[in-house]
Amino acid sequence: MNRKMNAFRKGLTIVLLMLLTAFTLCACSGGKKEVTVDTAKLAKELAEGSVTSEELTEMATGMIAGSYYISDEIYAGGSAWKGTGATACEVVVIESKKADQTGDVESKLKEHLTSQADLYASYNAGEVDKLEKAVLKSLGKYTA
Numbered sequence: 001m002n003r004k005m006n007a008f009r010k011g012l013t014i015v016l017l018m019l020l021t022a023f024t025l026c027a028c029s030g031g032k033k034e035v036t037v038d039t040a041k042l043a044k045e046l047a048e049g050s051v052t053s054e055e056l057t058e059m060a061t062g063m064i065a066g067s068y069y070i071s072d073e074i075y076a077g078g079s080a081w082k083g084t085g086a087t088a089c090e091v092v093v094i095e096s097k098k099a100d101q102t103g104d105v106e107s108k109l110k111e112h113l114t115s116q117a118d119l120y121a122s123y124n125a126g127e128v129d130k131l132e133k134a135v136l137k138s139l140g141k142y143t144a
Helices: 002-028 039-050 061-067 099-121 125-132
Strands: 075-082 090-096
Touching: 039 075, 039 090, 061 075, 090 099, 099 125
Parallel strands: none
Antiparallel strands: 075 090
């Protein structure tokens, strides 16, 4: 249990540092400069730095929008890393075409989390807690 809590704290710390860095970039530019994120690099760093229960594998780029039910009108790109399915561990970073579309992306990712929690409840209930505590944040055109 302590190991899981440490992994959760580590993941939360990484996400908060990412957001703090992005907010700092916005503040330094007077809010006029658009935030740019390398989704593949960020997703890989989050996967390697926050998930300790298993090794994650990068999802094929062409499968991401469909896997999370994000429409082509919204999806500009992204990166996702998933486990074997034995655990609920995954990391996803999505770039929307417009900043005002991140709410739609967050909604789809929340639906995904709910669906996964329902699925895991039937055969690996210990993973449901992870899904309920998932960190989901947006900044600019990006949602992680």
